[in-house]
Amino acid sequence: MNSAVFLDRDGVINEVLTNRVKFVNQPKDFYFLPGVPEAIKQLNRYFDFIFVVTNQGGVGLGFMKESQLIQIHEHMVKELAKFGAIIHDVAFCPHKPKAGCECRKPGSKMLIDLSRKYHVNLENSYMVGDTDTDIQAGKKAGTKTFFLGENDPLADAVFPDLLSASQWIIQDVQAHLK
Structure with a gap:
């Protein structure tokens, strides 16, 4: 079984609610957070797959069309590839925040669907997020969870950014290989 x-x-991965950008509704609004391409490139060396799982209620609320969201994700993947960083697949929930769908985090459907499609062992995989719903989705799916920010009592670990989280994840993987 694969790991992810x-x-x-x-x-x-990207800025949101910053001085530069409020929401990412088109590719020109997409700015990587510091260290993200490097972090993903490092993770690519140790994992079979790197996936993006994202709630995008702006589609359901009418702020953008699903085709625009797909263009944003294509832009993200293409820009990361310039750094040698690979995203293997992107799953998104386009529904309104309170639509009650199964795919919206804290539900784990996006993670489980990707794990089935790519034969991923969720117990040997990691979920990295910046909200409690990300951590809950990872826990429900059976992954280890990493919170980016100040504190999340449910998360297995807390880090300030993806680069520092990725370094710890790689050390964890290496420890289990010994």
């Missing part, structure tokens, strides 16, 4: 790292998008 599941990454939330907004606040983990």
